[in-house]
Amino acid sequence: MDQSHITMKLQNKTIIITGASKGLGVAMAEVCSREGAKVVIAAPSQPDLDLVADRIRAAGGTIEAVAADVSRPADLENLVAKTVATFGRIDGVINNAGINYVKPFLEIDPKEWQRVLDVDLNGAFLLTQLSARQMVKQGGGGSIVQIASVHTHAALVGAAPYDAAKHGMVGFSKAAAVELAPLGIRVNILSPGLCATEIWKDIVAAAPSEKECLDYWYANIPGQRLIAPEEVAKSCVFLLSDDSSCITGANIFADLGMTSLLLGREPYASKAITDGTK
Ligand SMILES: NC(=O)c1ccc[n+]([C@@H]2O[C@H](COP(=O)([O-])OP(=O)(O)OC[C@H]3O[C@@H](n4cnc5c(N)ncnc54)[C@H](O)[C@@H]3O)[C@@H](O)[C@H]2O)c1
Known part of the structure; x- marks a missing residue:
């Protein structure tokens, strides 16, 4: 079948993806590359990033790997500067880097609380701000996607720092969305299950x-x-592409219905409630 009429959704766009040395971030890098993007991947380990970059390059992709700990402002400044020096602009960002410490609320160590906020929330805030400044400077708008979680709907036991950080992502992203909308920059949240x-x-x-x-x-x-990592990655492509041009400030749940369910299915059949006429 002739597929020459099918256009790639991120053709010529430069996209930064954090937390892309394993897990969902790798799928995001692969899928964005397949959709024609020039991809810049970031994570703390250069050797781990290089393995991902080599694989994507071998498949014909255009990719750079920049070591960065998103909790360190200097690393994020370097990530933005290297992206602009290499590809000339930033069209999209996926703030995907994230960590979680699972612990009962009463046992949370303030250092662990701070670390989760530094990585999951502060890193995403700063990269959003730095990238948006570059988007304003270069013109033409842009799209920023925050990877939050079903934890932005309700808490799961033992994850208070993560719950706080992911709720915080929703808060600052809605603020950024309304302030940046007149400039053509969209900011959305994708919350996977x-x-x-x-x-x-x-x-x-x-x-x-x-x-x-x-x-x-x-x-x-x-x-x-x-949920397969590739499914989350395809939702990111939608939010980064012009297909979602009127969507900003949204928190989209990619969760197979998890947050629409109040209680799990009961293992026994309850009696049907009727109006008593039969
Ligand atoms: N996996 C899930 O079921 C799920 C569900 C909902 C949300 N999420 C979110 O999706 C994102 C990715 O999750 P995952 O399951 O792929 O995680 P993962 O642990 O497999 O990968 C996390 C990535 O983030 C990087 N990272 C960790 N600390 C970093 C730092 N300080 N600076 C830069 N990069 C750092 C790691 O090196 C790695 O590349 C996270 O934000 C997570 O909260 C995951």
């Missing part, structure tokens, strides 16, 4: 058996499966 990354391996490892683990999670996920 449970994805098939290393986090899932950790969850299964902590369960008595994989079956019990699946039974529990599938009772709480209407779609009854895990």
Whole structure:
């Protein structure tokens, strides 16, 4: 079939992706590259980034790998400067880098609280600000995507710093969206549910058996499966591309219905409630 009429959704756009040495970030880099973007990936480990970059280059992609810890302002300034020096502009950003410490509320160490806020919230804020300044300078608008979580709908037990950081992302992103909209810069939040990354391996490892683990999670996920990293990446492409040109300030749940469900399915059948006429 002749597919020459199909255009790539991110053709000629330069996109920065943080946290792209493993997990969802790698899928984002691969999918954005496939859609024609020039990609700049960032994470603390240069060797890990280079492995990802080499693979994408071998597949024909245009990619640069810049070591950066998003909690360090100097690293983010360098990331933006290197992107502009290499590709001349920034059209999109995915603030994907994120960490979580799972601990009961009463046992949270202030240092752990601070670290999660520094990486998940402050890093995303600063890169949004630095990139948006560059977008204003170069003209032509842009699109910034924050990777938050279903934790922006309600809390899960043992994740207070993460809950706070991800809610904070929604707050500053809505503020940025309304202030930057007149300049053609869109800021949206994508909130994934449970994805098939290393986090899932950790969850299964902590369960008595994989079956019990699946039974529990599938009772709480209407779609009854895990989300593939590529699915999250494709939602990012939508938000980065002109296909979403009228969407800004939105928090979109990519969660197979998880946050629409109040309680998981009961393991027994409850009596149907009727109006008593039958
Ligand atoms: N996996 C899920 O089920 C899920 C669900 C909802 C939201 N999320 C969010 O998606 C994002 C990616 O999750 P993942 O599962 O791929 O995580 P992951 O742990 O597999 O990968 C995280 C990436 O972030 C990088 N990173 C960590 N600290 C960093 C720092 N200080 N500076 C720069 N990069 C840093 C790591 O090197 C890695 O590349 C996170 O923000 C996470 O909160 C994940």
